[in-house]
Amino acid sequence: MTDALYPFLSAAESDAEPLLDTVTRSTVEKAREIVALRREVLTLFGPRIAACGEALAEAFAGGGRLFAFGNGGSSTDAQAVAHLFLAPGDGHRGLPAMSLTADIALLTALTNDIGFDAVFARQLAALGTGADIAMGISTSGGSVNVVRGLQEAKRLGMVTVGLAGSGGGQLAECGAVDHLLVIPSSSVHRIQEAQATVCHVLWESVQRALDEAA
Amino acid sequence: MTHVLGTSLQERDAAGLALAEDAEPIARACQDVARRFQRGGRLLSFGTGQSAADAAHLAVEFVHPVIVGKRALPAVSLANDASALSGLAHAGVFASQLRLLGRAGDIAVGITIDEAGGEVAAGLAAAHDLGMMTLALTKTGVDLPVVDHLLVARSRDPLIAREIHMTTYHVLWELVHVFLNDPRLTEECPDEVCVTCSDAAVPVRITALRPGHLALADTPDGEEEISVRLVDVRAGDVVLVHAKEAIAVVERRP
Structure with missing residues (x-):
C-alpha cells in the first residue's frame, strides 16, 4: 500500500538520496500532473461549461438561486463556489447562492431525525423551487446524499449540475443531472483541484452571459 | 469563449508550472510541519471568503485522511464557527482565537487570495508572537508579516491563486505523512x-x-x-x- 502510493519512499531508503530531494521531485511531478489535467479538462469541457453557464445565467435572470452541496472536501468546494457567486468582489455582480452545509442546526437535525442520505434532498424540498439551480459535488460520484439531492432538485424542475470524478459513478447513472462534468482522473486530490477550476470558469461564463444579456 | 478560455489556460499553466519551481520550499515547510506534529503540535488554519473554505478543507485532510490507514492528525479550522467569527470581529477574528486556542508548539496556516491580507495577516502576526510556526499561502501582490514559510501562488488572479493553493495544501498533507514515516525525522528527540x-x-x-x-x-x-x-x-x-x-x-x- 505504502509502496503504491509513495514509490519514492522505498527508493529513498535504498539509494540514500536525501528525503528532501525525493519529495521535492515528487512535488514537481504533481504540479505538472495537475497542469496537464486542467488543460485537458478545459479543452475537453470548454463548450459544455459555456452551455452550462448560459443555462445558469438564464435561471439567475429568472430569479433563481444556486444551492451547492457535497461531503468533506467537496462540502468546502460547495461553500467556496457559493461564496464566489454571492460575493465575487471587483465590480462583478453578486448572485443569490448558498451552500447546504453551512447550517449546523439543520444538518444535525436532519441527520439525527432522518439520516444523512436525506440531508440535501430534504433541504432542497424545503428551500428550493423549479426556478432554482442545484450543484452537487462528489469526487467519486457515489455519494448517496448528493445523488438524492440532485434527484429531488430534478423532481422540482431545477437546473441540475453534477461535478464528479472517477468515471462519474451514480451521478452519471441517475439520470437527474442536466449538466454533468466528470474529471478524468482517479486521484481525489487532482479531481478536487480540477473541479475548482471548472467552478471558476463556470462562474466566469455566467458573469459573461449575464453581461451580454444586460 | 475560446479566446477567454485560451487566455485563462495560459495563465493557469504559468502559475501551475511556477508551483513546480517552489517544490523545495514546499518540501521544507512540510518537514517543519511534520516535526511540529511529531512533538505534539496541532495545526490551526484560517482564511476569509473562499479561503475560509480552503482552511476547512486543509483541516479535514489531516483529521480524516482520504487514504485509508494514514493516521489522523490534530487540525482545526478557525473559520467554521459562525458565532466566533461574528462575535470576535471587534478583536480580530483569527488573532483572538489563536491567542485563546493556540500554543507555542502549534502550526498556524493562514490562507489568503485577498491583496489586503487583513484578518489573515493579523492572525499570522499573533501566531508568530505566541511562538507558533507560521505558514502562509498567498498570491502575488499580497503584503504579509514575516512568516516562517511563505508559499506564494504566482498569479494576481484570485481564482487561479486559489487553484494553486488547493494543490499546495494537498501536497502539504501528503508530504507531511511521508516525513512522519521517515525514521530520520524521529532520530532527534529534542524536547521531551x-x-x-x-x-x-x-x-x-x-x-x-x-x-x-x-x-x-x-x-x-x-x-x-x-x-x-x-x-x-x-x-x-x-x-x-x-x-x-x-x-x-x-x-x-x-
Missing part, C-alpha cells in the same frame, strides 16, 4: 523523551511493520517508530521496547 526511547523497558503493541527492520508501535502517547531488528515479530504482537529497540516478544498475536 517519548515513550519508546525512554530508559525503562515498556511493553507496546506492534501496529505495522516497516522496511529496514522498523515497526510502528501503539503507545499511550500515540504511534511511534521502533526498531525490531533483534526480534521476530508480526503486527499485533506485544514487545518489550527499550531505547527504541524491541528487546523481547511478550505476547504473540492470537
Whole structure:
C-alpha cells in the first residue's frame, strides 16, 4: 500500500538520496500532473461549461438561486463556489447562492431525525423551487446524499449540475443531472483541484452571459 | 469563449508550472510541519471568503485522511464557527482565537487570495508572537508579516491563486505523512523523551511493520517508530521496547 502510493519512499531508503530531494521531485511531478489535467479538462469541457453557464445565467435572470452541496472536501468546494457567486468582489455582480452545509442546526437535525442520505434532498424540498439551480459535488460520484439531492432538485424542475470524478459513478447513472462534468482522473486530490477550476470558469461564463444579456 | 478560455489556460499553466519551481520550499515547510506534529503540535488554519473554505478543507485532510490507514492528525479550522467569527470581529477574528486556542508548539496556516491580507495577516502576526510556526499561502501582490514559510501562488488572479493553493495544501498533507514515516525525522528527540526511547523497558503493541527492520508501535502517547531488528515479530504482537529497540516478544498475536 505504502509502496503504491509513495514509490519514492522505498527508493529513498535504498539509494540514500536525501528525503528532501525525493519529495521535492515528487512535488514537481504533481504540479505538472495537475497542469496537464486542467488543460485537458478545459479543452475537453470548454463548450459544455459555456452551455452550462448560459443555462445558469438564464435561471439567475429568472430569479433563481444556486444551492451547492457535497461531503468533506467537496462540502468546502460547495461553500467556496457559493461564496464566489454571492460575493465575487471587483465590480462583478453578486448572485443569490448558498451552500447546504453551512447550517449546523439543520444538518444535525436532519441527520439525527432522518439520516444523512436525506440531508440535501430534504433541504432542497424545503428551500428550493423549479426556478432554482442545484450543484452537487462528489469526487467519486457515489455519494448517496448528493445523488438524492440532485434527484429531488430534478423532481422540482431545477437546473441540475453534477461535478464528479472517477468515471462519474451514480451521478452519471441517475439520470437527474442536466449538466454533468466528470474529471478524468482517479486521484481525489487532482479531481478536487480540477473541479475548482471548472467552478471558476463556470462562474466566469455566467458573469459573461449575464453581461451580454444586460 | 475560446479566446477567454485560451487566455485563462495560459495563465493557469504559468502559475501551475511556477508551483513546480517552489517544490523545495514546499518540501521544507512540510518537514517543519511534520516535526511540529511529531512533538505534539496541532495545526490551526484560517482564511476569509473562499479561503475560509480552503482552511476547512486543509483541516479535514489531516483529521480524516482520504487514504485509508494514514493516521489522523490534530487540525482545526478557525473559520467554521459562525458565532466566533461574528462575535470576535471587534478583536480580530483569527488573532483572538489563536491567542485563546493556540500554543507555542502549534502550526498556524493562514490562507489568503485577498491583496489586503487583513484578518489573515493579523492572525499570522499573533501566531508568530505566541511562538507558533507560521505558514502562509498567498498570491502575488499580497503584503504579509514575516512568516516562517511563505508559499506564494504566482498569479494576481484570485481564482487561479486559489487553484494553486488547493494543490499546495494537498501536497502539504501528503508530504507531511511521508516525513512522519521517515525514521530520520524521529532520530532527534529534542524536547521531551517519548515513550519508546525512554530508559525503562515498556511493553507496546506492534501496529505495522516497516522496511529496514522498523515497526510502528501503539503507545499511550500515540504511534511511534521502533526498531525490531533483534526480534521476530508480526503486527499485533506485544514487545518489550527499550531505547527504541524491541528487546523481547511478550505476547504473540492470537
